[in-house]
Amino acid sequence: MSFEKFLFYVFAAFLVGSALMVITRKNPVHSALFLVLAFFNSAGLWMLAEAEFLAIALVLVYVGAVMVLFLFVVMMLDINIAELRAGFVRNAPVAAVVAIVMVVELFMVVGPQRFGLDAVSAPAAKPAEYSNTEELGLALFTEHLYAFEIAAVILLVGIVAAIGLTMRRRPDSKYQDPASQIAVKAADRLRVIKMDAEEKA
Numbered sequence: 761m762s763f764e765k766f767l768f769y770v771f772a773a774f775l776v777g778s779a780l781m782v783i784t785r786k787n788p789v790h791s792a793l794f795l796v797l798a799f800f801n802s803a804g805l806w807m808l809a810e811a812e813f814l815a816i817a818l819v820l821v822y823v824g825a826v827m828v829l830f831l832f833v834v835m836m837l838d839i840n841i842a843e844l845r846a847g848f849v850r851n852a853p854v855a856a857v858v859a860i861v862m863v864v865e866l867f868m869v870v871g872p873q874r875f876g877l878d879a880v881s882a883p884a885a886k887p888a889e890y891s892n893t894e895e896l897g898l899a900l901f902t903e904h905l906y907a908f909e910i911a912a913v914i915l916l917v918g919i920v921a922a923i924g925l926t927m928r929r930r931p932d933s934k935y936q937d938p939a940s941q942i943a944v945k946a947a948d949r950l951r952v953i954k955m956d957a958e959e960k961a
Contacts, residue, residue: 768808775801792831799823810886813893 781794799822806815900908
């Protein structure tokens with residue numbers, strides 16, 4: 761067994777193990793930390809596939825920004841874990857059936873009959889000046905331009921919808937009106953009451 765194949769099995773084992781821990785942990789903070797570990801192992805697999813740009817993007821964007829923000833949000837929220845797991849046993853059979861169907865479908869798509877050196881030839885060695893970042897950019901903005909633009913529009917719609925849901929006024933929400941705060945006058949907030957002087961006993 762070569763060293764690269766050994767690293768592949770190590771990263772793949774840690775990835776599968778951390779993914780299982782994400783969905784089985786009771787504490788959401790622990791699940792988020794295991795998800796960070798899963799992203800790191802995915803980046804290692806990308807490095808073995810000579811896709812350094814995708815590996816760096818996975819670490820910087822997802823681990824460095826998205827997951828850290830998600831982790832802080834989970835830690836600051838008061839989440840009732842018992843309430844979240846109340847229907848776990850009741851919905852477990854349905855979840856197991858869905859999981860089995862997903863595994864069978866994935867095996868049909870990425871099974872050994874479609875992948876491997878017998879079905880797909882090994883990629884040719886690239887020269888030292890080869891840039892996979894440039895190749896990725898060419899593929900995104902030529903062959904997959906429409907899909908890339910559609911994904912960007914969907915993300916934009918999601919951002920606008922999230923802002924709209926956050927900024928909507930509800931009866932139980934508390935918010936500040938900066939214009940009213942600036943336009944306030946001292947007479948509206950301060951009232952001087954005249955009192956007779958009192959002597960000290």
